[in-house]
Amino acid sequence: MYVYDDFDHAFVSARVAQFRDQVERRLSGELSEEQFRPLRLMNGVYLQLHAYMLRIAIPYGTLNSRQMRKLAHIGRTYDRGFGHFTTRQNLQFNWPALKDIPDILAELAEVQMHAIQTSGNCVRNVTADHFAGAAADELVDPRAYAEILRQWSSLHPEFSYLPRKFKIAISGATHDRAAIRLHDIGLQVVKSEAGEIGFSVFVGGGMGRTPFTAWHLRDFLAEGDLLAYVEAILRVYNLYGRRDNKFKARIKILMHEAGLDAVKAQVEEEFERIREGELRLPEGEIERYKRFFALPDLARRPAVSEEQQRWVKADPAFAAWISTNINPHKLAGYASVTISLKPIGGVAGDATAEQMDRVADIADAYAHGEIRVSHEQNLILPHVARDDLKSVYDELVAAGLATANAGLVTDMIVCPGLDYCALANARSIPIAQRISERLGAAERQAEIGPLQIKISGCINACGHHHVGHIGILGVDRKGVEYYQLTLGGSADENAAVGGIVGPSFDENEIVDAVETVVDVYLRSRLRPDETFIAAYRRLGETPFKEALYGAD
Amino acid sequence: MARVPKSSQIITANRLIDGRVVFYSAGAARWARDVQQAEVFADPTAAEAALKQAEQDVALRLVVDPYPIGVSVDEGLILPSLLRERIRAAGPTVAGAVVA
Numbered sequence: 228m229y230v231y232d233d234f235d236h237a238f239v240s241a242r243v244a245q246f247r248d249q250v251e252r253r254l255s256g257e258l259s260e261e262q263f264r265p266l267r268l269m270n271g272v273y274l275q276l277h278a279y280m281l282r283i284a285i286p287y288g289t290l291n292s293r294q295m296r297k298l299a300h301i302g303r304t305y306d307r308g309f310g311h312f313t314t315r316q317n318l319q320f321n322w323p324a325l326k327d328i329p330d331i332l333a334e335l336a337e338v339q340m341h342a343i344q345t346s347g348n349c350v351r352n353v354t355a356d357h358f359a360g361a362a363a364d365e366l367v368d369p370r371a372y373a374e375i376l377r378q379w380s381s382l383h384p385e386f387s388y389l390p391r392k393f394k395i396a397i398s399g400a401t402h403d404r405a406a407i408r409l410h411d412i413g414l415q416v417v418k419s420e421a422g423e424i425g426f427s428v429f430v431g432g433g434m435g436r437t438p439f440t441a442w443h444l445r446d447f448l449a450e451g452d453l454l455a456y457v458e459a460i461l462r463v464y465n466l467y468g469r470r471d472n473k474f475k476a477r478i479k480i481l482m483h484e485a486g487l488d489a490v491k492a493q494v495e496e497e498f499e500r501i502r503e504g505e506l507r508l509p510e511g512e513i514e515r516y517k518r519f520f521a522l523p524d525l526a527r528r529p530a531v532s533e534e535q536q537r538w539v540k541a542d543p544a545f546a547a548w549i550s551t552n553i554n555p556h557k558l559a560g561y562a563s564v565t566i567s568l569k570p571i572g573g574v575a576g577d578a579t580a581e582q583m584d585r586v587a588d589i590a591d592a593y594a595h596g597e598i599r600v601s602h603e604q605n606l607i608l609p610h611v612a613r614d615d616l617k618s619v620y621d622e623l624v625a626a627g628l629a630t631a632n633a634g635l636v637t638d639m640i641v642c643p644g645l646d647y648c649a650l651a652n653a654r655s656i657p658i659a660q661r662i663s664e665r666l667g668a669a670e671r672q673a674e675i676g677p678l679q680i681k682i683s684g685c686i687n688a689c690g691h692h693h694v695g696h697i698g699i700l701g702v703d704r705k706g707v708e709y710y711q712l713t714l715g716g717s718a719d720e721n722a723a724v725g726g727i728v729g730p731s732f733d734e735n736e737i738v739d740a741v742e743t744v745v746d747v748y749l750r751s752r753l754r755p756d757e758t759f760i761a762a763y764r765r766l767g768e769t770p771f772k773e774a775l776y777g778a779d
Numbered sequence: 780m781a782r783v784p785k786s787s788q789i790i791t792a793n794r795l796i797d798g799r800v801v802f803y804s805a806g807a808a809r810w811a812r813d814v815q816q817a818e819v820f821a822d823p824t825a826a827e828a829a830l831k832q833a834e835q836d837v838a839l840r841l842v843v844d845p846y847p848i849g850v851s852v853d854e855g856l857i858l859p860s861l862l863r864e865r866i867r868a869a870g871p872t873v874a875g876a877v878v879a
């Protein structure tokens with residue numbers, strides 16, 4: 228992975244010292260809350276319902292065992308012994324004291340981490356496919372480009388006060404696991420007919436109050452033009468993005484109001500103006516970054532692991548886990564393991580300090596110390612020998628981390644909702660817990676197959692409800708929590724915003740409603756391998772609507 | 780939830796140093812963690828006066844963002860009217876979360 232150079236170290240350390248001084252001045256009264264708020268937000272510090280919240284960047288979801296142990300240590304020392312992994316591949320601590328945050332940031336700097344640009348109207352943490360560098364279906368590991376973008380966007384003076392926050396996601400595989408069409412800029416690594424590597428560029432995707440899937444801005448952008456083109460997009464957005472209305476300030480609204488052709492013309496003009504300038508990436512420089520993300524030294528292994536096969540026959544629970552929580556690796560004899568942070572009835576995305584330490588230990592023992600965070604709020608061990616899968620599984624069982632549900636109905640994305648979040652209308656976590664308990668029996672989940680439920684506690688859509696196959700949005704109706712159901716959303720290469728099926732349900736009805744939708748699917752599918760989303764696309768909303776609300 | 784007519788008020792805020800939820804109380808420490816120690820104002824003008832006091836505590840760097848919330852008092856037990864405020868007072872409702 229990327230290793231800080233002297234510049235990075237000096238930059239992050241200076242930032243810690245600066246924020247320490249700002250906190251001291253706040254506590255001594257030199258700074259008022261109004262003066263301090265933007266400063267703390269620039270360092271990822273929010274004030275939530277119960278306490279401050281610290282959001283720590285995990286660039287493109289990649290971290291090593293040492294960093295994971297540091298997060299565990301921080302959770303134990305300064306927080307309540309757990310942390311929450313988010314849909315932006317970040318980690319949030321829910322209970323840090325303001326007076327301790329400079330120390331936390333100093334500890335993070337020791338392991339090359341920080342919380343810069345995890346808030347505010349700037350370019351946020353660049354996210355990527357969580358199987359980047361490992362997936363069998365990947366063309367190129369996108370993380371070198373993600374790191375180049377991270378460095379370019381860090382404290383970029385022109386783009387530190389954008390009309391609104393700006394999110395970039397990148398995928399190196401054709402199957403989109405990074406939801407790139409739901410980001411301000413989505414980049415897909417592609418190969419031209421001449422065999423050159425470059426990017427297909429999407430722009431203006433986003434969720435929130437006004438959801439859009441992205442517009443396709445460019446079929447092919449040469450590798451070396453990455454920064455010039457992204458800078459051109461940001462410059463056009465910075466100039467024309469609406470600053471008069473917070474709810475219309477994202478680039479998606481500019482795309483929607485100005486139209487693809489007008490924005491594209493402006494971007495291309497600016498790009499032509501600057502493309503031969505200092506932002507052109509020299510060939511050698513891209514290669515240098517790629518070396519940071521080279522595969523670890525993985526010994527050659529037979530494609531079929533007899534050890535894995537033997538245990539699949541001997542241990543049905545292991546077999547079930549293998550069938551869901553394993554992703555094909557680009558090297559024969561290896562696999563990527565999804566460590567589910569969705570125990571049945573548990574809190575999605577939460578991990579205790581002990582679990583973080585155990586994951587770090589397992590990563591060191593079996594996975595070359597590498598760990599990833601997925602936007603689906605799980606952890607990944609990218610490079611595990613198939614011969615070691617049983618050992619990894621046994622250790623995960625001991626740590627309470629072997630839930631066999633990756634991609635299944637209980638593998639929900641769930642935002643913190645009204646249990647933690649100051650912006651929430653309704654609770655998300657307890658609804659998810661009850662759905663998980665209702666549908667969580669192993670046989671039931673296996674019967675249902677792949678199905679993505681995503682839950683947000685307000686229209687900001689941190690829980691990605693718009694793109695859930697089943698989406699749930701918490702709303703406030705005269706002080707009572709209600710839940711709106713959307714169906715047919717999708718976050719992958721067939722990205723779609725789900726449609727609202729009808730009037731919302733109260734907190735008791737919503738779990739039944741979800742089960743009703745699932746049962747309609749089970750009754751109506753053509754074959755057991757027709758997935759929920761495929762069946763929904765074939766059937767449309769009518770049968771679901773009728774089952775939920777009765778026929779007209 | 781139905782608005783309790785003429786509901787009483789208490790003042791809440793977050794403590795500056797650690798962000799914890801606190802309630803304006805009659806005790807010597809002024810700001811209590813426990814909602815049951817909150818001073819209840821049946822009279823809106825008394826609540827306003829308390830809010831003014833609370834704002835002085837902002838200047839003294841004890842708390843941030845004080846504001847009044849509606850409560851009902853049932854057999855001496857204070858219950859915030861809004862769910863959001865009940866969750867602020869009692870902590871996350873989530874089983875499995877670590878609660879203070």
Ligand code: SF4
Nearest residue numbers: 642648651684685689
């Ligand atoms: S969707 Fe709303 S409630 Fe959920 S975390 Fe985001 S802002 Fe908070």
